[in-house]
Amino acid sequence: MAGREDWWYDEAAGPLVRPYAMVRGRTRPLRPELHLVTQVRAMPSPADPAALSVEHLEIMELCRRPLSVAEVAAYLDVPLVVVKVLLSDLIQRGDVVIRDPSRVPQVPDRNLLQAVLDGVRGI
Protein backbone atom coordinates (compact mmCIF):
# COMPACT_ATOMS: atom_id res chain seq x y z
CA MET A 1 0.00 0.00 0.00
CA ALA A 2 1.21 3.46 -0.84
CA GLY A 3 2.07 5.43 2.24
CA ARG A 4 4.49 7.91 3.66
CA GLU A 5 6.84 6.59 6.26
CA ASP A 6 7.13 9.97 7.90
CA TRP A 7 3.44 9.85 8.70
CA TRP A 8 1.88 6.93 10.48
CA TYR A 9 2.91 3.83 8.71
CA ASP A 10 4.73 0.93 10.08
CA GLU A 11 6.57 -0.49 7.08
CA ALA A 12 6.45 -3.93 8.58
CA ALA A 13 2.69 -3.79 8.86
CA GLY A 14 2.42 -4.14 5.10
CA PRO A 15 -1.04 -3.81 3.63
CA LEU A 16 -2.76 -4.75 6.84
CA VAL A 17 -2.64 -1.39 8.49
CA ARG A 18 -4.34 -1.08 11.81
CA PRO A 19 -6.53 1.98 11.66
CA TYR A 20 -6.04 2.86 15.32
CA ALA A 21 -2.34 3.37 14.65
CA MET A 22 -3.04 5.90 11.96
CA VAL A 23 -5.31 8.06 13.98
CA ARG A 24 -3.20 7.80 17.07
CA GLY A 25 -5.72 5.96 19.12
CA ARG A 26 -8.49 8.46 18.64
CA THR A 27 -11.85 7.10 17.70
CA ARG A 28 -13.65 10.39 17.38
CA PRO A 29 -16.45 10.21 14.82
CA LEU A 30 -15.76 11.70 11.43
CA ARG A 31 -17.82 14.58 10.22
CA PRO A 32 -20.50 12.92 8.13
CA GLU A 33 -20.54 15.74 5.60
CA LEU A 34 -17.04 14.87 4.39
CA HIS A 35 -17.60 13.02 1.14
CA LEU A 36 -15.14 12.30 -1.64
CA VAL A 37 -15.77 15.55 -3.46
CA THR A 38 -16.61 17.83 -0.52
CA GLN A 39 -14.61 21.02 -1.01
CA VAL A 40 -12.37 22.06 1.84
CA ARG A 41 -10.50 25.30 2.16
CA ALA A 42 -8.03 26.52 4.77
CA MET A 43 -8.29 29.85 6.54
CA PRO A 44 -5.37 32.16 5.72
CA SER A 45 -3.63 31.00 8.88
CA PRO A 46 -4.41 28.61 11.72
CA ALA A 47 -5.74 30.17 14.93
CA ASP A 48 -3.21 28.33 17.08
CA PRO A 49 -0.46 26.78 14.93
CA ALA A 50 1.34 25.38 17.96
CA ALA A 51 -1.62 23.13 18.66
CA LEU A 52 -1.44 21.51 15.24
CA SER A 53 0.56 18.50 14.13
CA VAL A 54 2.81 18.46 11.11
CA GLU A 55 0.10 16.58 9.23
CA HIS A 56 -2.51 19.22 10.05
CA LEU A 57 -0.17 22.00 8.94
CA GLU A 58 0.51 20.19 5.70
CA ILE A 59 -3.21 20.09 5.01
CA MET A 60 -3.48 23.80 5.82
CA GLU A 61 -0.78 24.52 3.26
CA LEU A 62 -2.37 22.33 0.59
CA CYS A 63 -5.82 23.81 1.10
CA ARG A 64 -4.88 27.42 0.50
CA ARG A 65 -6.93 26.81 -2.61
CA PRO A 66 -10.14 24.82 -2.37
CA LEU A 67 -9.70 21.09 -2.93
CA SER A 68 -11.84 18.00 -2.57
CA VAL A 69 -11.30 15.54 0.26
CA ALA A 70 -10.19 12.99 -2.36
CA GLU A 71 -7.58 15.38 -3.77
CA VAL A 72 -6.15 16.10 -0.32
CA ALA A 73 -5.84 12.34 0.30
CA ALA A 74 -4.22 11.79 -3.09
CA TYR A 75 -1.71 14.64 -2.76
CA LEU A 76 -0.73 13.58 0.75
CA ASP A 77 -0.70 9.93 -0.27
CA VAL A 78 -2.67 8.68 2.70
CA PRO A 79 -5.97 6.80 2.85
CA LEU A 80 -9.19 8.78 2.70
CA VAL A 81 -10.20 7.83 6.21
CA VAL A 82 -7.03 9.38 7.63
CA VAL A 83 -7.55 12.63 5.79
CA LYS A 84 -11.15 12.74 6.96
CA VAL A 85 -10.05 12.46 10.59
CA LEU A 86 -7.50 15.26 10.21
CA LEU A 87 -9.93 17.47 8.32
CA SER A 88 -12.56 16.87 10.99
CA ASP A 89 -10.08 18.21 13.56
CA LEU A 90 -9.34 21.28 11.46
CA ILE A 91 -13.00 22.03 10.78
CA GLN A 92 -13.73 21.69 14.48
CA ARG A 93 -11.02 24.24 15.22
CA GLY A 94 -12.30 26.62 12.56
CA ASP A 95 -9.06 26.40 10.61
CA VAL A 96 -10.70 24.75 7.60
CA VAL A 97 -14.08 25.68 6.17
CA ILE A 98 -16.61 23.70 4.19
CA ARG A 99 -20.01 24.80 2.97
CA ASP A 100 -22.94 24.65 5.29
CA PRO A 101 -24.07 21.05 4.64
CA SER A 102 -27.73 22.06 4.79
CA ARG A 103 -27.16 24.27 1.77
CA VAL A 104 -25.44 21.66 -0.34
CA PRO A 105 -27.90 20.15 -2.82
CA GLN A 106 -27.79 16.37 -2.88
CA VAL A 107 -28.22 16.15 -6.62
CA PRO A 108 -27.31 18.87 -9.10
CA ASP A 109 -30.20 21.08 -10.21
CA ARG A 110 -30.84 22.18 -13.77
CA ASN A 111 -28.80 25.39 -13.57
CA LEU A 112 -25.82 23.55 -12.24
CA LEU A 113 -26.15 20.87 -14.93
CA GLN A 114 -26.31 23.57 -17.60
CA ALA A 115 -23.13 25.15 -16.25
CA VAL A 116 -21.38 21.79 -16.28
CA LEU A 117 -22.60 21.08 -19.81
CA ASP A 118 -21.28 24.43 -21.06
CA GLY A 119 -18.03 23.90 -19.19
CA VAL A 120 -17.38 20.44 -20.59
CA ARG A 121 -18.17 21.65 -24.11
CA GLY A 122 -15.66 24.42 -23.64
CA ILE A 123 -12.64 22.41 -22.58
Add this chain to the structure above:
Amino acid sequence: MVSVESERPGGELLVPTPVKIVVAGGFGTGKTTMVNSVSEIPPLHTEELLTEAGVGVDDVLGLEQKETTTVALDFGRITINPEVVLYLFGTPGQNRFWFMWDELAYGAIGAVILVDTRRLDSSFPSIDFFERRGIPFIIAVNCFEGAHAYEVAEVRRALDVDEAIPLVLCDARDRESSKTVLVSLIQHTMDRLDAMA
Protein backbone atom coordinates in the same frame (compact mmCIF):
# COMPACT_ATOMS: atom_id res chain seq x y z
CA MET B 1 -23.34 31.69 -4.10
CA VAL B 2 -20.86 29.42 -2.47
CA SER B 3 -18.96 31.37 0.10
CA VAL B 4 -18.73 30.54 3.75
CA GLU B 5 -18.99 33.16 6.43
CA SER B 6 -16.19 33.13 8.89
CA GLU B 7 -15.75 34.84 12.22
CA ARG B 8 -12.07 35.24 11.57
CA PRO B 9 -10.34 37.99 9.67
CA GLY B 10 -10.08 36.77 6.12
CA GLY B 11 -13.78 37.23 5.72
CA GLU B 12 -15.57 35.09 3.20
CA LEU B 13 -13.76 32.28 1.45
CA LEU B 14 -15.01 30.93 -1.83
CA VAL B 15 -15.78 27.24 -1.59
CA PRO B 16 -16.81 25.84 -4.98
CA THR B 17 -19.68 23.46 -5.65
CA PRO B 18 -18.43 19.99 -6.57
CA VAL B 19 -20.16 17.70 -9.05
CA LYS B 20 -19.11 14.28 -10.18
CA ILE B 21 -19.53 11.73 -12.92
CA VAL B 22 -18.82 8.06 -12.38
CA VAL B 23 -17.08 6.08 -15.11
CA ALA B 24 -18.12 2.47 -14.63
CA GLY B 25 -17.95 -0.74 -16.62
CA GLY B 26 -16.24 -4.09 -16.57
CA PHE B 27 -12.61 -4.95 -16.09
CA GLY B 28 -10.34 -3.37 -18.70
CA THR B 29 -13.08 -1.53 -20.56
CA GLY B 30 -11.14 1.75 -20.60
CA LYS B 31 -12.40 3.52 -17.46
CA THR B 32 -9.02 4.85 -16.39
CA THR B 33 -8.21 5.75 -19.99
CA MET B 34 -11.36 7.86 -20.29
CA VAL B 35 -10.76 9.69 -17.01
CA ASN B 36 -7.20 10.44 -18.13
CA SER B 37 -8.17 11.68 -21.55
CA VAL B 38 -10.42 14.46 -20.24
CA SER B 39 -8.85 15.35 -16.88
CA GLU B 40 -7.07 18.70 -16.61
CA ILE B 41 -4.63 17.31 -14.06
CA PRO B 42 -2.59 14.13 -14.17
CA PRO B 43 -5.04 11.56 -12.83
CA LEU B 44 -4.95 11.13 -9.09
CA HIS B 45 -5.02 8.00 -7.08
CA THR B 46 -6.30 7.44 -3.58
CA GLU B 47 -7.19 4.57 -1.34
CA GLU B 48 -9.89 3.82 1.15
CA LEU B 49 -9.46 1.39 3.99
CA LEU B 50 -12.07 -1.24 4.49
CA THR B 51 -12.22 -4.33 6.58
CA GLU B 52 -12.69 -7.61 4.81
CA ALA B 53 -16.28 -7.51 5.95
CA GLY B 54 -16.74 -4.34 3.93
CA VAL B 55 -17.90 -2.11 6.75
CA GLY B 56 -18.23 1.62 6.33
CA VAL B 57 -15.47 4.13 6.89
CA ASP B 58 -16.91 5.34 10.14
CA ASP B 59 -16.80 1.86 11.57
CA VAL B 60 -13.22 1.24 10.60
CA LEU B 61 -11.89 3.51 13.30
CA GLY B 62 -13.48 1.42 15.98
CA LEU B 63 -12.08 -1.83 14.69
CA GLU B 64 -8.73 -1.97 16.31
CA GLN B 65 -7.48 -5.42 15.57
CA LYS B 66 -9.39 -6.37 12.46
CA GLU B 67 -7.51 -6.64 9.23
CA THR B 68 -8.29 -4.07 6.64
CA THR B 69 -8.06 -4.08 2.91
CA THR B 70 -7.70 -1.14 0.59
CA VAL B 71 -9.83 -0.15 -2.33
CA ALA B 72 -8.15 2.04 -4.90
CA LEU B 73 -9.77 4.92 -6.74
CA ASP B 74 -8.58 6.80 -9.82
CA PHE B 75 -9.98 10.19 -10.49
CA GLY B 76 -9.60 13.31 -12.58
CA ARG B 77 -10.78 16.88 -12.46
CA ILE B 78 -12.27 19.49 -14.78
CA THR B 79 -12.60 23.01 -13.38
CA ILE B 80 -15.84 24.25 -14.93
CA ASN B 81 -15.53 27.79 -13.58
CA PRO B 82 -14.31 29.33 -10.30
CA GLU B 83 -17.50 28.19 -8.59
CA VAL B 84 -18.01 24.71 -10.02
CA VAL B 85 -15.64 21.78 -10.28
CA LEU B 86 -16.34 18.43 -11.93
CA TYR B 87 -14.70 15.22 -10.78
CA LEU B 88 -14.57 11.99 -12.76
CA PHE B 89 -14.21 8.78 -10.82
CA GLY B 90 -13.43 5.38 -12.28
CA THR B 91 -15.14 2.59 -10.35
CA PRO B 92 -12.85 0.18 -8.54
CA GLY B 93 -12.24 -3.04 -10.42
CA GLN B 94 -13.43 -5.28 -7.63
CA ASN B 95 -17.19 -5.38 -7.78
CA ARG B 96 -17.46 -6.63 -4.24
CA PHE B 97 -16.77 -3.18 -2.83
CA TRP B 98 -20.33 -1.99 -3.21
CA PHE B 99 -19.86 0.30 -0.25
CA MET B 100 -17.41 2.29 -2.34
CA TRP B 101 -19.76 2.32 -5.31
CA ASP B 102 -22.46 3.85 -3.12
CA GLU B 103 -20.09 6.57 -2.01
CA LEU B 104 -19.09 7.21 -5.63
CA ALA B 105 -22.67 7.36 -6.82
CA TYR B 106 -23.90 9.61 -4.00
CA GLY B 107 -25.05 12.90 -5.52
CA ALA B 108 -23.52 12.11 -8.92
CA ILE B 109 -24.75 13.67 -12.17
CA GLY B 110 -24.77 10.11 -13.43
CA ALA B 111 -22.59 7.36 -14.83
CA VAL B 112 -20.93 6.50 -18.09
CA ILE B 113 -20.91 2.72 -18.39
CA LEU B 114 -18.16 1.58 -20.71
CA VAL B 115 -18.60 -1.67 -22.54
CA ASP B 116 -16.22 -3.75 -24.59
CA THR B 117 -18.14 -5.62 -27.29
CA ARG B 118 -15.88 -8.63 -26.85
CA ARG B 119 -16.96 -8.97 -23.23
CA LEU B 120 -20.35 -7.35 -22.91
CA ASP B 121 -21.24 -9.35 -19.83
CA SER B 122 -18.41 -7.79 -17.81
CA SER B 123 -20.41 -4.56 -17.70
CA PHE B 124 -23.67 -6.15 -16.52
CA PRO B 125 -22.98 -5.57 -12.80
CA SER B 126 -22.43 -1.86 -13.49
CA ILE B 127 -25.66 -1.55 -15.45
CA ASP B 128 -27.58 -3.36 -12.70
CA PHE B 129 -26.12 -1.11 -10.03
CA PHE B 130 -27.17 2.18 -11.63
CA GLU B 131 -30.47 0.87 -12.95
CA ARG B 132 -31.57 -0.33 -9.51
CA ARG B 133 -30.70 2.94 -7.85
CA GLY B 134 -32.40 5.04 -10.50
CA ILE B 135 -29.20 6.97 -11.17
CA PRO B 136 -28.98 8.35 -14.72
CA PHE B 137 -26.49 6.53 -16.94
CA ILE B 138 -25.56 6.09 -20.56
CA ILE B 139 -23.74 3.26 -22.32
CA ALA B 140 -20.52 4.07 -24.13
CA VAL B 141 -19.25 1.32 -26.40
CA ASN B 142 -15.47 1.54 -26.41
CA CYS B 143 -14.33 0.71 -29.93
CA PHE B 144 -11.24 -1.38 -29.38
CA GLU B 145 -9.33 -2.31 -32.50
CA GLY B 146 -10.11 -5.72 -33.81
CA ALA B 147 -13.43 -5.73 -32.04
CA HIS B 148 -16.35 -6.90 -34.08
CA ALA B 149 -18.12 -3.91 -35.59
CA TYR B 150 -21.35 -4.43 -33.75
CA GLU B 151 -24.42 -2.59 -34.75
CA VAL B 152 -25.59 -0.22 -32.03
CA ALA B 153 -29.00 -1.90 -32.07
CA GLU B 154 -27.36 -5.26 -31.64
CA VAL B 155 -25.41 -4.09 -28.59
CA ARG B 156 -28.54 -2.56 -27.11
CA ARG B 157 -30.40 -5.81 -27.53
CA ALA B 158 -27.56 -7.82 -26.03
CA LEU B 159 -27.33 -5.49 -23.03
CA ASP B 160 -31.10 -5.39 -22.64
CA VAL B 161 -31.20 -1.69 -21.81
CA ASP B 162 -34.18 0.56 -22.25
CA GLU B 163 -34.61 2.53 -25.49
CA ALA B 164 -34.48 5.72 -23.43
CA ILE B 165 -30.90 5.05 -22.38
CA PRO B 166 -28.48 6.67 -24.84
CA LEU B 167 -25.92 4.34 -26.36
CA VAL B 168 -22.89 5.97 -27.97
CA LEU B 169 -19.72 4.73 -29.61
CA CYS B 170 -16.41 6.11 -28.37
CA ASP B 171 -12.67 5.86 -28.25
CA ALA B 172 -11.74 6.41 -24.61
CA ARG B 173 -8.20 7.42 -25.61
CA ASP B 174 -9.48 10.36 -27.56
CA ARG B 175 -10.24 13.54 -25.67
CA GLU B 176 -12.89 14.83 -28.07
CA SER B 177 -14.61 11.47 -28.14
CA SER B 178 -14.62 11.27 -24.34
CA LYS B 179 -15.92 14.84 -24.12
CA THR B 180 -18.80 13.89 -26.41
CA VAL B 181 -19.62 11.00 -24.09
CA LEU B 182 -19.72 13.29 -21.05
CA VAL B 183 -21.92 15.76 -22.93
CA SER B 184 -24.34 12.94 -23.82
CA LEU B 185 -24.58 11.91 -20.18
CA ILE B 186 -25.19 15.45 -18.90
CA GLN B 187 -27.87 16.01 -21.54
CA HIS B 188 -29.49 12.72 -20.65
CA THR B 189 -29.59 13.70 -16.96
CA MET B 190 -31.12 17.07 -17.90
CA ASP B 191 -33.71 15.39 -20.11
CA ARG B 192 -34.69 13.10 -17.27
CA LEU B 193 -35.00 16.05 -14.94
CA ASP B 194 -37.22 17.87 -17.45
CA ALA B 195 -39.35 14.78 -17.93
CA MET B 196 -39.95 14.57 -14.19
CA ALA B 197 -40.78 18.26 -13.82
